[in-house]
Amino acid sequence: MGRVFNFSAGPAMMPLPVLEEIAKEVVDYRGCGMSVMEMSHRSKIYQQIIDEAEADLRDLMKIPDNYKVLFVQGGATLEFAMIPMNLMKNGVADYIVTGAWSKKAASEAKKYGKVNIVASSEDRNYSYIPDCSDLPIDDDADYVYICENETIHGTTYNKLPNTKGKVLVADQSSMFLSKPVNVSDYGLIYGGVQKNVGPAGLAIVIIREDLIREDLPAFVPTYCRFDTHANNGSMYNTPNCWAIYVCGKVFKYLKSLGGLEAMDKINKEKAAILYDYLDSSKLFKGTVDKEFRSLMNVPFVTGDADKDAAVVAATKAAGFDNLKGHRSVGGLRASIYNAMPIEGVKALVDFLKKYEDENA
Numbered sequence: 634m635g636r637v638f639n640f641s642a643g644p645a646m647m648p649l650p651v652l653e654e655i656a657k658e659v660v661d662y663r664g665c666g667m668s669v670m671e672m673s674h675r676s677k678i679y680q681q682i683i684d685e686a687e688a689d690l691r692d693l694m695k696i697p698d699n700y701k702v703l704f705v706q707g708g709a710t711l712e713f714a715m716i717p718m719n720l721m722k723n724g725v726a727d728y729i730v731t732g733a734w735s736k737k738a739a740s741e742a743k744k745y746g747k748v749n750i751v752a753s754s755e756d757r758n759y760s761y762i763p764d765c766s767d768l769p770i771d772d773d774a775d776y777v778y779i780c781e782n783e784t785i786h787g788t789t790y791n792k793l794p795n796t797k798g799k800v801l802v803a804d805q806s807s808m809f810l811s812k813p814v815n816v817s818d819y820g821l822i823y824g825g826v827q828k829n830v831g832p833a834g835l836a837i838v839i840i841r842e843d844l845i846r847e848d849l850p851a852f853v854p855t856y857c858r859f860d861t862h863a864n865n866g867s868m869y870n871t872p873n874c875w876a877i878y879v880c881g882k883v884f885k886y887l888k889s890l891g892g893l894e895a896m897d898k899i900n901k902e903k904a905a906i907l908y909d910y911l912d913s914s915k916l917f918k919g920t921v922d923k924e925f926r927s928l929m930n931v932p933f934v935t936g937d938a939d940k941d942a943a944v945v946a947a948t949k950a951a952g953f954d955n956l957k958g959h960r961s962v963g964g965l966r967a968s969i970y971n972a973m974p975i976e977g978v979k980a981l982v983d984f985l986k987k988y989e990d991e992n993a
């Protein structure tokens with residue numbers, strides 16, 4: 634059986650050339666007689682893998698020298714706790730809640746301090762991004778938190794919030810490396826890599842050095858301190874060696890395609906094909922206000938749960954996988970991350986058009 638067009642929200646499609654390169658190296662990495670899976674993380678050869686991965690990521694994102702790059706286990710979810718544990722100095726943070734992931738992050742942060750929800754789009758099931766130009770930012774807020782691309786609801790910011798001088802923290806899990814970002818606009822950017830980059834079980838944290846504190850409460854677990862990772866080159870303990878290796882391959886692959894400007898162009902083109910069809914369709918409609926539509930996650934519905942289920946079954950039978958929408962939105966969701974080829978989106982749209990004609 635060949636490969637399917639996999640529209641999963643995560644873990645998600647990987648670039649085929651990267652998978653093929655890994656397959657070649659999986660038994661014997663470059664003549665060293667062992668797999669990367671079997672290697673000591675303290676070996677010279679592994680040190681080179683992690684160093685190159687970091688250097689290529691810095692290059693891709695143009696990360697300034699005063700930011701550290703940390704490879705941390707526990708996925709994005711552990712960051713929901715690590716961020717407040719490490720950054721809450723005054724014990725206060727302002728959260729903008731635009732969907733399931735920022736809501737989870739806010740409730741986790743409440744365990745460690747005072748959390749103000751300064752804006753929310755819950756009133757319309759998170760189908761838009763609220764106006765963030767003049768928020769009631771707390772004078773004592775240690776940071777302002779956003780989820781920049783809400784994977785489940787399919788929304789994204791087209792303008793960063795006005796934090797009134799406070800540090801901006803962003804969960805970029807489902808948009809990581811999908812477009813250029815100006816790292817200096819943020820105090821901390823992080824993402825679980827299994828949406829747009831690599832295998833699950835790894836978060837990449839990009840943090841401004843002056844935010845890495847040593848004077849933390851004693852309860853903070855050693856592993857959960859940013860300084861633990863920063864002072865030990867992300868190798869205080871055994872890191873997720875395999876995931877870091879695969880991410881490194883993807884960084885090189887993205888560079889070969891022309892970097893993040895090129896990805897942005899391709900991603901806009903891909904998303905436009907799908908959104909243009911949805912806007913012209915009589916059967917389907919997108920669930921998000923146009924100006925806040927994600928380029929990565931595209932939820933759409935027929936308005937009838939039974940019809941939705943029939944379409945999902947038909948897409949699966951036709952070789953398009955994982956198009957069932959999240960239960961909180963219903964309908965369908967196409968996740969079209971970096972690794973989804975434009976042919977996959979075109980083929981899906983052709984299929985949906987045909988389905989619509991036949992079921993009119």
Ligand SMILES: *Cc1c(COP(=O)(O)O)cnc(C)c1O
Nearest residue numbers: 708709710734784804806807825
């Ligand atoms: C998937 C996802 C998470 C959770 O990631 P885990 O690695 O499973 O912990 C958090 N935030 C966003 C935006 C996500 O898409």
